[in-house]
Amino acid sequence: MAVNKKGALIGGSVILLVAIVAAVSVVVTHNRFATKSAAPSGSTNLQSTSRSVQAICEPTDYPDICESALSKVAKNTTDPKELIKLSFQVATDHLRQAFQHSKLLSTAARDPRTKDALNTCRELMEYAIEDIKTSFKKLGGFNTSEPAKAVDELKLWLDSAATYQETCLDGFENTTGDAAAGMRKALNSSMALTDNALAIVGHLAKFVDGLKLPDVLGRRRLLSDEEVEAVKQKDFPAWVSADRRKLLSIPPSGIKPDVVVALDGSGDFSSINSALGVAPIKSLTPFVIYVKTGVYKEKVTVYRNQTNIIIVGDGATQTRVTGSLNFIDGVGTFKTASFVVMGEGFIARDMGFENTAGPAKHQAVALLVQADRSVFYRCQMDAYQDTLYVHTLRQFYRDCTISGTIDFIFGDAKAIFQNCQIFVRKPLENQQNIVTAQGRKSRQSATAIILHNCTITADPSFPPAFHAKNPTYLGRPWKEFSRTFVIQSFLDTLVHPNGWLPWLGDFGLRTCFYTEVDNRGPGADKSLRVKWKGVKNISYAHAQKFTVERFLWGNDWLPSTQVPYIPVLLPQSLPERIH
Structure with a gap:
């Protein structure tokens, strides 16, 4: 049958x-009760x-x-x-x-x-x-x-x-x-x-x-060299029109947005918040906002009931949302973000997000995201401490640029960064740089920050002469069960040989889960890494569990965004191989 x-x-x-x-x-x-007799039938x-x-x-x-x-x-x-x-x-x-x-x-x-x-x-x-x-x-x-x-x-x-x-x-x-x-x-x-x-x-x-039930995704496979840059294609939901399907692969001039934002008055609105104000509530179809070149000085929030919002700019350095709220001036970290995303199914392309408070102002977030199935493609996030708050739920970042100094990618989402450029900026005189601070508090939690095929290098503002005085680390345990994976990425000379930095004393050193798999570059040598119990060596096969396909179940929702992605790991590195 x-x-x-x-x-x-x-x-x-x-x-x-x-x-x-x-x-x-x-x-x-x-x-639990094997040693106890069965209860009387009349109990x-x-x-x-x-x-x-x-x-x-x-x-x-x-x-x-x-x-x-x-x-x-x-x-x-x-x-x-x-x-x-x-x-x-x-x-x-x-x-x-x-x-x-x-x-x-x-x-x-x-x-x-x-x-x-x-x-x-x-x-x-x-x-x-x-x-x-x-x-x-x-x-x-x-x-x-x-x-x-x-x-x-x-x-x-x-x-x-x-x-x-x-x-x-x-x-x-x-x-x-x-x-x-x-x-x-x-x-x-x-x-x-x-x-x-x-x-x-x-x-x-x-x-x-x-139970060893059949694998519904089919047997896990490895990508061939020819498939590395291929994008998995699936049928689109019926509500995704042909124009929408092409949205993220065509230049802004070819987009047919629902509304246009322009500072010079040539659009429907002069602010992004005003454009969001006319977006339908709990929409099942995309609502496209095209934001023309300009620096938008407004605190933008995409609320929970504003679902399937797509924001497209003229380029990550051309269309920028900026703010300067910060901890030193009396604002809690959670409220400092220049741009906040809460609505499920959010997509941003060619947008810049920044917080200009500066390193002396401590925590100052450029972008905070707590939206499930959110995607950022060819975007840029710039600040110093706490640049990007990957707060909760599933998030995917592709071909993005993130810059900062201390804990500048932090939070407790299920977040994967793929093909991203991570630039470490020059910190204050007495500071160290830490790329990630993952916030997993419970061993029961399934969250992690995953850097896949990314590059970690120095910003031009941070020349080699300062690298020894202001060392750079891959991460530190913000919460007790912090979990971070650096996979098939390029680590430049600025990465300290120890790799990872304690938060305070021995907090989290036994319970965190930090691992590096198949990385390359002068900073990828693991021979002098810290020997905490929480720093793990896992196999290439084990790392397959922490890919877009399996960790985010990305094959179910990323194809309809038209954002390119690598579903599984790249072929294992050979000497001198460049991914």
């Missing part, structure tokens, strides 16, 4: 999900529910909190899928309680920086609640034909919810009073419960892997 691909594993999404979750539950329950459901809750909570890092929270809402259910849903629900409920607490703290706060931090917390907690709800919805529509992908989708939105809570607490740096301690206490339970939900979903993923 013929079946389609989506029905090849088992007919019916819910049936397989329940079967998988139930199997996980049975295995864990068996391990109440309470014992069965308790054991089911304990089984679901077994793989979590906070089992006591998990069991306590679920036991209060589980009633008589032993359905593992229902218990997983409840784990999402209790995390949301505790977030709402923390949100209310932040409002009370804000009323009492007198320090302006503390008030701003609490206001930011409320905003971030709203995002966290939304994203847990999104993950909850995806649990109900679990795609059994591609279970590994479905599990990744669940974790994606839980990861972002966890990051928003951590970002809330980050905002209390240099604040006075006890609001920071109060907010941390208020978020303790919701952060633990969000982490527990990640662990439960992660355990589900391990079980799926153990």
Whole structure:
């Protein structure tokens, strides 16, 4: 009997999900209660529910909190899928309680920086609640034909919810009073419960892997030399018109945008924010904004409900959005960005983003991105400390230029940079340069910063004479489980032989995951790299898991953008090979 691909594993999404979750539950329950006799046939459901809750909570890092929270809402259910849903629900409920607490703290706060931090917390907690709800919805529509992908989708939105809570607490740096301690206490339970939900979903993923289900992407293959620059082609969604399909491969003069922005009055609007103001809400079709040459001095925000926005400029050095908000002048890092992207499906081409605050002003973000399936093609991001905040969700950067000094690519997204030029600028007299500061706080999280086929070199403002005095490192662990991959990239002489730099003392040195695979250039020699437990050597085959195809599931959504990408690793390097 013929079946389609989506029905090849088992007919019916819910049936397989329940079967998988139930199997996980049975295995864990068996391990935990193997020495106990079966309950008497006439006993109440309470014992069965308790054991089911304990089984679901077994793989979590906070089992006591998990069991306590679920036991209060589980009633008589032993359905593992229902218990997983409840784990999402209790995390949301505790977030709402923390949100209310932040409002009370804000009323009492007198320090302006503390008030701003609490206001930011409320905003971030709203995002966290939304994203847990999104993950909850995806649990109900679990795609059994591609279970590994479905599990990744669940974790994606839980990861972002966890990051928003951590970002809330980050905002209390240099604040006075006890609001920071109060907010941390208020978020303790919701952060633990969000982490527990990640662990439960992660355990589900391990079980799926153990089933050895057919690989829906087909066998992992390596690109031949002839295919290296080829772009995988797929059918486009029906709503993507022929003009839209060509959008990112034609010059600006050939584009038919929805609106035009021009400083000289020749467009529909003179500001980008004004153009965004007429964009449809939650659009399923692209809304194209063409921004003519000019320096746009405005803080631009693409809001969450502004989906599928495409912004095209005249070139990354010709069309620039600039700002100068910074930490030293009293603005929290999260609020310093010149350009903020929150709307899913955002694409930028030939645009420049900068923060001109300068190195003495410390944290000053040029671009902040927390939009799923966001793409930046031939764009440029310039600042000093904290240039590019890859905050959350899936992000892809192709043929971009990023410049900065300290932690200038940072955040907790699933972000891949491909064929990008990374320029290290001259820092202040007593500073060191650090390219990345990845913010993965939990071992359950699936996030990472990945540099693939990129170049790390010195900006012309940073000549070799200063490289020894102001050394440059690939990254440092901003959060305990920080994870960064440098793969098949060119590392210039300025990269310090140690490679990686501690954050503070031994924080994160055992728990981070830093690796370099198949790199080249004078800075790629790993013989003198630091010997932390968290600095790993992985194989070329293992690194295939951290490619556009697998890590971002990019084959599902990148072809329709017409942005070129390399789906898997390039052929392994030979001596003197140039990729």
